[in-house]
Amino acid sequence: MAKPKIASDWLAGCAGCHMSLLDIDERILQVLELADLRATPITDLKEPDESGVAVGILEGGINNSANEEVAHRMRSRCKVLVALGDCAVFGGIPAMRNFFTIEESLRRAYIETPSTDESGKIPSDPELAVPTKVRALNEVVDVDIFVPGCPPDADTIFYVLSELAQGRKPVLTDDKLQWH
Amino acid sequence: MVSITIDGKQIQVPEGTTVLRAAESADIKIPTLCDHPQLTPYGGCRLCLVEVEGARTLQPSCTLPVMPNMVVHTDTEKVTDARKFVLTLIFSERNHFCMYCQVSGGDCELQNAAYAEGMTHWPLQTNYSPFTVDASNPYFVIDNNRCILCRRCVRACAELVGNFTLGIEDRGANSVLVADLGNPIGESTCISCGTCVQVCPTGAIIDRQSAYNGREQDLTHIKSICTACSIGCGLNVLTRDNRVVRIDGDWDAQVNHGLLCAKGRFEPLVNDKERIATAMVRKGARMKAATTKEALNAAVNLIKAAEKDGAMVGAFITASASAEELHQFIQLFENVKNARYGTIGSIGYLQSMKTLALLAKIERESDLIRVTDSDCVLVIGADLILDHQVAGFMVKRNLPAGTKLILASNDDNQLAPFADAILDTKMGLVGALEDLVVVMAEKKTDLTSNAAKAAAYLKEAQSVGVIIGEIAVGSSTAKVLEAVTSLLDKLSSDGKTVKYITLKGQSNAYAAYLLGLDKPVDFHDLETVFVFQSEEILDQTFIQELETVPNLVVQSCYTNSLTAKAQVVFPSTIWAENQGSYINLEGKVQHSNQIIRPTESIPTLVETMQGLAKSLGSKVDSNWSDGLDRHKIVTVPKL
Numbered sequence: 001m002a003k004p005k006i007a008s009d010w011l012a013g014c015a016g017c018h019m020s021l022l023d024i025d026e027r028i029l030q031v032l033e034l035a036d037l038r039a040t041p042i043t044d045l046k047e048p049d050e051s052g053v054a055v056g057i058l059e060g061g062i063n064n065s066a067n068e069e070v071a072h073r074m075r076s077r078c079k080v081l082v083a084l085g086d087c088a089v090f091g092g093i094p095a096m097r098n099f100f101t102i103e104e105s106l107r108r109a110y111i112e113t114p115s116t117d118e119s120g121k122i123p124s125d126p127e128l129a130v131p132t133k134v135r136a137l138n139e140v141v142d143v144d145i146f147v148p149g150c151p152p153d154a155d156t157i158f159y160v161l162s163e164l165a166q167g168r169k170p171v172l173t174d175d176k177l178q179w180h
Numbered sequence: 181m182v183s184i185t186i187d188g189k190q191i192q193v194p195e196g197t198t199v200l201r202a203a204e205s206a207d208i209k210i211p212t213l214c215d216h217p218q219l220t221p222y223g224g225c226r227l228c229l230v231e232v233e234g235a236r237t238l239q240p241s242c243t244l245p246v247m248p249n250m251v252v253h254t255d256t257e258k259v260t261d262a263r264k265f266v267l268t269l270i271f272s273e274r275n276h277f278c279m280y281c282q283v284s285g286g287d288c289e290l291q292n293a294a295y296a297e298g299m300t301h302w303p304l305q306t307n308y309s310p311f312t313v314d315a316s317n318p319y320f321v322i323d324n325n326r327c328i329l330c331r332r333c334v335r336a337c338a339e340l341v342g343n344f345t346l347g348i349e350d351r352g353a354n355s356v357l358v359a360d361l362g363n364p365i366g367e368s369t370c371i372s373c374g375t376c377v378q379v380c381p382t383g384a385i386i387d388r389q390s391a392y393n394g395r396e397q398d399l400t401h402i403k404s405i406c407t408a409c410s411i412g413c414g415l416n417v418l419t420r421d422n423r424v425v426r427i428d429g430d431w432d433a434q435v436n437h438g439l440l441c442a443k444g445r446f447e448p449l450v451n452d453k454e455r456i457a458t459a460m461v462r463k464g465a466r467m468k469a470a471t472t473k474e475a476l477n478a479a480v481n482l483i484k485a486a487e488k489d490g491a492m493v494g495a496f497i498t499a500s501a502s503a504e505e506l507h508q509f510i511q512l513f514e515n516v517k518n519a520r521y522g523t524i525g526s527i528g529y530l531q532s533m534k535t536l537a538l539l540a541k542i543e544r545e546s547d548l549i550r551v552t553d554s555d556c557v558l559v560i561g562a563d564l565i566l567d568h569q570v571a572g573f574m575v576k577r578n579l580p581a582g583t584k585l586i587l588a589s590n591d592d593n594q595l596a597p598f599a600d601a602i603l604d605t606k607m608g609l610v611g612a613l614e615d616l617v618v619v620m621a622e623k624k625t626d627l628t629s630n631a632a633k634a635a636a637y638l639k640e641a642q643s644v645g646v647i648i649g650e651i652a653v654g655s656s657t658a659k660v661l662e663a664v665t666s667l668l669d670k671l672s673s674d675g676k677t678v679k680y681i682t683l684k685g686q687s688n689a690y691a692a693y694l695l696g697l698d699k700p701v702d703f704h705d706l707e708t709v710f711v712f713q714s715e716e717i718l719d720q721t722f723i724q725e726l727e728t729v730p731n732l733v734v735q736s737c738y739t740n741s742l743t744a745k746a747q748v749v750f751p752s753t754i755w756a757e758n759q760g761s762y763i764n765l766e767g768k769v770q771h772s773n774q775i776i777r778p779t780e781s782i783p784t785l786v787e788t789m790q791g792l793a794k795s796l797g798s799k800v801d802s803n804w805s806d807g808l809d810r811h812k813i814v815t816v817p818k819l
Contacts, residue, residue: 091277100310
């Protein structure tokens with residue numbers, strides 16, 4: 001039987017969850033024995049196989065139209081979708097900006113920051129993604145597995161990957177269940 | 181007793197017990213957020229819902245009294261689903277993102293509840309409405325975004341402290357915690373007692389000092405007592421790396437039942453005074469750092485020189501020192517020729533406690549809580565808002581339930597706005613009290629004068645509690661005592677249960693009095709003076725009395741005008757670095773424990789006194805209870 005395929009991508013996050021994934025260290029070889037790691041931000045392949053993957057993993061919340069596209073594509077191409085980390089599960093740190101309007105956030109980021117000179121201006125180009133309210137992954141697409149944590153512990157990630165690679169649904173309890 | 185079944189367990193509990201408490205008594209855990217053992221049940225969070233056989237809907241166990249043969253289930257699918265739903269509603273209502281919260285990782289009851297239900301996320305969309313953050317108090321911050329509206333703080337402020345500062349403004353999801361009528365907390369009637377901080381289950385009210393200094397489970401917890409006044413409140417002190425991180429009230433303490441005032445909870449942590457680090461000996465115009473041994477030699481030489489010249493030696497110790505320190509102080513100086521010694525501030529007023537106990541027909545003083553839990557409380561010559569604040573809390577919190585407060589005080593008493601009747605002290609305290617006794621004897625029902633109002637309240641009351649402050653004011657002491665006595669006698673003869681207590685001043689003033697340090701010291705002709713000051717703040721008159729003394733030896737924690745002109749200065753440990761016995765205002769012997777280690781070069785008062793005694797060849801020991809004059813005891817414990 002072919003090894004199950006795993007693909008991942010990151011959205012409005014800090015890449016910390018993928019760093020934590022790398023923190024499983026040499027255990028990644030055990031994962032590779034059980035599964036076929038396909039498109040990820042840290043491999044050459046950038047998009048999940050059109051033919052579909054068994055497990056899709058997304059880090060980060062949805063904060064613009066590009067994120068929405070990536071999330072929908074991953075959802076349509078994977079059987080099991082994992083929300084990895086607090087941003088994907090809850091909205092996380094980027095969601096702090098939801099307490100303000102998008103206009104306020106953009107003005108703060110591109111005009112009012114102390115390092116911006118007088119020529120500061122809010123980028124607008126049809127090529128650019130349109131910023132939206134920051135949403136947890138499950139507000140945009142259906143999510144099967146939630147792995148909270150900021151970032152989730154490497155041991156937790158290894159547990160989740162090995163369970164999924166062996167066709168089981170991971171259940172997070174005790175030490176593995178951390179919301180921070 | 182009522183018999184009920186919870187999760188198949190048969191339990192017998194007294195009538196009126198809530199299902200929650202009944203479950204607790206049988207070690208069945210029902211999660212709650214708004215419940216707190218010290219507060220009346222509120223039923224606000226709905227996390228404690230249980231299934232009761234025969235009931236149409238799930239019932240909140242915290243407000244549901246047991247009924248005979250009730251059958252309760254706490255772990256059915258219906259119950260756990262409801263809990264998850266309740267938690268989902270709470271989490272999605274405000275900013276409950278754990279990753280940037282100070283209490284995450286064990287100190288948050290909300291997070292713990294979610295973990296206990298195995299929740300990996302909440303399925304509802306979060307409501308991103310911003311709420312106010314109030315950082316106007318110097319000691320703590322209120323963040324309404326983290327608030328779950330459990331109202332523990334509101335209830336604690338009212339029911340435990342009697343301050344009624346905190347309240348909820350607006351309705352439903354818009355409800356916010358406010359002080360008074362919406363003032364910033366720092367400009368409100370808040371007295372910074374911090375009880376709200378201690379009861380808050382989430383990160384909505386956090387203490388500035390301990391925030392981000394580690395989780396409770398990673399800190400060392402040490403029980404001790406507060407030495408700021410004679411109440412001697414029980415503390416639970418949290419430390420890390422030999423540093424005090426936070427002070428909580430000890431819920432189990434008999435004296436204060438968890439209450440603390442700002443002086444006990446917050447002030448010890450925000451000390452910016454200049455600490456003395458080493459001993460110093462004067463060389464001409466300059467103070468030179470010295471070893472403790474050198475300083476001890478210099479101090480002993482001053483005593484020896486004085487003894488040789490027949491000069492007068494004076495010695496003063498803080499009445500906040502431990503009983504061991506007070507005892508050794510006496511042992512040390514009773515063996516010094518021409519020595520006069522006593523406490524830094526006079527505690528002569530304590531002598532009137534005994535006079536009062538002898539004069540009045542009620543023999544002993546009572547416990548504070550029994551005094552304040554009377555139908556009518558009379559406060560004479562004390563401002564419980566400024567001093568002995570926890571006693572003030574215990575009085576104020578009973579007022580809404582109908583306890584009447586009568587005030588007799590010479591000063592602008594801050595308790596006045598809470599009083600039901602304020603005796604007119606234009607003719608002095610004595611006049612006011614005598615007038616009250618006269619009015620009580622009359623059969624008038626005219627309520628126009630304050631004395632008549634007070635007399636009417638006293639007449640209605642079954643029990644009367646009397647709190648007496650430092651009544652020994654000048655020459656009228658004897659008369660005040662007589663007036664208080666005749667009032668107490670009048671109340672007893674009217675068939676009232678009368679309980680009274682005198683406030684003893686500094687934390688160990690009562691012990692100092694029992695050890696015989698209550699006699700005033702004559703400052704005349706003192707040439708060599710020892711001041712064991714430790715943390716006490718000196719009175720200007722005391723400093724002036726010592727203005728012309730040529731040889732001063734001071735042991736103090738902080739630099740001040742006395743240490744500046746002393747010949748020898750010893751550093752001193754602060755309360756947290758020291759340990760010893762204290763006798764509180766109720767006569768309870770309590771132990772102040774060492775919480776952090778002092779720097780090696782900093783001695784305790786006892787260590788300095790032992791060093792001096794050794795060089796002088798006199799003997800000191802720590803059997804302080806041998807030194808107590810038991811005839812002077814006015815409180816119930818036999819000590």
